[in-house]
Amino acid sequence: MPSEVAITTPITASKIIRVFFFNFSTSFFNFKKLYHKELTCLNFVKGINFFSYDWKREEIYLDIDAIKKIIPHRYPFLLVDKILEIEEGRRAVGIKNVTANEYFFVGHFPDYPVMPGVLIVEALAQVGAVAILSKEENKGKIAFFAGIDGVRFKKQVRPGDQLRLETEIIKAKGPIGVGQAKATVDGEIVAQGELMFAIK
Numbered sequence: 546m547p548s549e550v551a552i553t554t555p556i557t558a559s560k561i562i563r564v565f566f567f568n569f570s571t572s573f574f575n576f577k578k579l580y581h582k583e584l585t586c587l588n589f590v591k592g593i594n595f596f597s598y599d600w601k602r603e604e605i606y607l608d609i610d611a612i613k614k615i616i617p618h619r620y621p622f623l624l625v626d627k628i629l630e631i632e633e634g635r636r637a638v639g640i641k642n643v644t645a646n647e648y649f650f651v652g653h654f655p656d657y658p659v660m661p662g663v664l665i666v667e668a669l670a671q672v673g674a675v676a677i678l679s680k681e682e683n684k685g686k687i688a689f690f691a692g693i694d695g696v697r698f699k700k701q702v703r704p705g706d707q708l709r710l711e712t713e714i715i716k717a718k719g720p721i722g723v724g725q726a727k728a729t730v731d732g733e734i735v736a737q738g739e740l741m742f743a744i745k
Contacts, residue, residue, distance in 0.1 A: 607631065607675065616674045617687055621648050624668035625710065628675055634683075636713040637676035641668050645704040660702035665736045666693065669726035673712035673740060677722065688742045691721065696738030706730045712740070720744040 607628035613619070630638040643660055650658035674688040702708060709729045716723040720743055727737040 612675060615678050615684075616671060618671060622667075623671070624664060625671045625675070628672070631676060631679060634677060634680040634714065634717075636711070637672045637679075639668075639672040639675065639710040641708040641710060643702055643704060643706045643708060647704070650704065658704050660706075660708075662696075662698045662736065665698070665702060665708065665728050666696060666726075666738070666740070668708060669710050669712050669728055669736070670724075670740050670742070672710040673714065673724040673726065673742065676712065676714060676724075677742065677744065683744055686744050688744050690740070691743040692741035694739040694741065696736065696740075698736045700730065700733060700735040702728075702730060702735055708735070715739075 607615075609623075609626060612625055612628060613623070616623075618624070624641055625639045626642050627640045628637055629640060630636070645658070647658075647660070649661055649664060653659060653661050670688075670690060677683055677688055678686060707730065710726075711728075712724045712726045714722055715725050722742055722744075724740045724742065726740050728735050
């Protein structure tokens with residue numbers, strides 16, 4: 546009978562190196578996905594869970610407790626639930642979940658609840674205030690309305706809507722500044738305009 550012959554492929558140093566780096570890169574990729582998935586919140590400042598890491602850029606997410614450390618507004622006039630993006634002193638993006646239990650729906654209007662336009666503007670102003678008052682030199686101060694220009698309402702905001710609030714500071718000189726503000730629901734603009742503020 547013919548003897549059994551084992552066919553083997555010589556293992557070279559270059560093959561070992563290629564296998565090592567393939568396994569290393571695969572493991573690192575999986576680790577990065579796991580890290581990005583699990584590291585949604587870290588204790589970053591004084592036990593507040595609002596720091597989230599994106600591998601492309603760092604983004605700070607502010608929950609309601611963190612927001613209350615920056616602006617003085619409280620229930621029932623705190624109209625921002627979460628800050629999704631923030632560049633200190635420049636811009637911020639926030640969320641307001643409009644529920645059927647909002648206090649203003651009791652009288653506006655009982656048979657056809659619509660969020661008052663002035664409160665949409667106020668919510669936009671609060672997002673802008675978070676951006677401005679998060680700067681070190683403005684911490685502990687208050688941002689007041691100094692003017693509203695060119696605000697237009699494009700669509701009604703009803704119970705169940707999620708307001709995305711974006712405010713960008715386009716002018717600032719001393720304690721006075723102007724923000725370009727836009728509110729959207731499902732990607733459609735519901736309100737936009739310019740808001741002037743004064744810091745005290």
